Amino acid sequence: METYLQKIISQALLKLGLSEEQLPDIKIETPKDPTHGDAATNVAMVLPKILKKNPRAIAEELISHLESDPKKIKAIEIAGPGFINFRFAEDYLYDELAEILNSGTEFGKTTDNQGIKCLVEFVSANPTGPLTVGHGRNAVLGDTVSRLLEWTGADVQREYYFNNAGRQMRMLGLSVQARYLEELKLDSEFPEGGYEGGYIKDIAKQLLEEHGDKLADKEDVTLFKEKAETVIFEEIQNTLGRMNIEMDSFFNEHTLYEDGSIDQVVQTFREKELAYDKDGAVWFKTTEFGKDQDTVLIKSSGEPTYRLPDIAYHANKLDRGFDLCIDVFGADHIDTYPDVLSGIDVLGYDKEKVEVLVYQFVTLVKDGKPFKMSTRKANFVTLDELMDEVGEDVTRFFFLMRSPNTHLEFDITTAKETGEKNPVFYLQYAHARIQSILRKIDEIAEFIDDIDLSVLTHESEITLIKKLIAFPEAISLAAQHREPHRLITYLNELASSFTSFYHDCRIIGEVEEIMQARTGLAKASATVLANGLGILGIEAPDRM
């Protein structure tokens, strides 16, 4: 519909004497207030400067040249300062509704990103401990944005980037070793800044069971480290699985050292005189790109900082032929991003292909009081604990509910409510209700395929149909902005429209043709709810 309106409007504008180049970008929007019609455009208000007439006069002339199909558009009006409002013809609504029933689980797919190869990198937590609540928002955002991109036609690969070398991992090994020796009642010193979480002890106990005290005099921490990595990675994948997240690939930072790509980056920087030596370290001239300080690439110890492999990693992604690379970062990591972009730009890649999705922090709230979390000490909340407490669907939903750009207050008390306070159940309940009706109808009568939908004329029915039709657009918008909460807002409105319809219009017990048409409408509603919940990675239950 949108493209149709754009087409006829631009044709009319050409007749008004505008040249092709003067044609503005025609925006079609859905008015908030339904009395303003089903679609509206503001073109007449952006043209006065070119046409030297007032907006309303332009609108009137434009309308007189509009050739619209009466099967699609019922009425066109000018309103306010110069908006042109369109009202959809009922025939159009019925056709679209039939389309939903035909498309079923496919309904809502668009072609916005057709053929685009996309890599979404998310989670990317190093295997030093279980996933926490903070990782949860990252994981769910990354996965849902991936799903949205898939629904708009993109070919998406989900990738997890990790580092199992470096100081952090060494510290992990040392921590496990210390706990292991403690278990044996031997002399041990817990490393300064080590990992104090209880899971470290569990790993130590496993080692004790498998090896007895044979590891007591081992100087080398490698075995402890590797064991820890294996156990923790298994746990992480388990946690992701619970949340319906499946990674397509895991990328080990270390491969960038092995294949020489890190050296290559440094060499290229040096050739372009953007890297230099100072105080035994290698520096990147980030001041050239507007930073107030240069940045260390390789420490005087010879160890690269994380920025260097990050740059090499992004080059690697683009080498793999992706048209779009999305990184999902917490707000605390935002500072690296400009360096990475500058880096790949210097290497000759198109930095426009790299995009960062930044999300703000999560605060857990319980009984109105904030839960303080620190990863180092033992008092963090793991994702698994959170899911044990409030359930997988609720966890996913709450992480997606808010714009990524705002702090997320995760209220455990609300999340645990199974009733009215909890917005997840509202959507699931609407779906379960429909399924319940459909089950009853199956018992009552056989169905004819050929339903006459034009008997749907009640206000609640029309409102619901219009809402259903808007689903693909809701997906497009959410995908385009990389903001899943927009889809949630839509689904809430849809569920609300359905429930109003449910209260205003009975299905069972009405005359045959009404019952059939309403059953069709209910089915279409269930389809859209299920498809939408599917994108959010949440179950659409048949019973509740």
Next chain:
RNA sequence: GCGCCCAUAGCUCAACUGGAUAGAGCAACGGCCUUCUAAGCCGUAGGUUACAGGUUCGACUCCUGUUGGGCGUACCA
């Protein structure tokens, strides 16, 4: 100090990237179950969009400044 993000109803948040009378949920108040799930529906009340300017037909949205909060500003990741 500097950089990024945020400030909207009592609370948690929307507002289609500049559009029409700023909307939902919760909390409050008042109605609605002998009929398809009341985990629901309908209604009432609640606002100087932190503050002060500016840009224009039009600003929650863009620009400048102020206040208040979060994050960052490492040869940590």
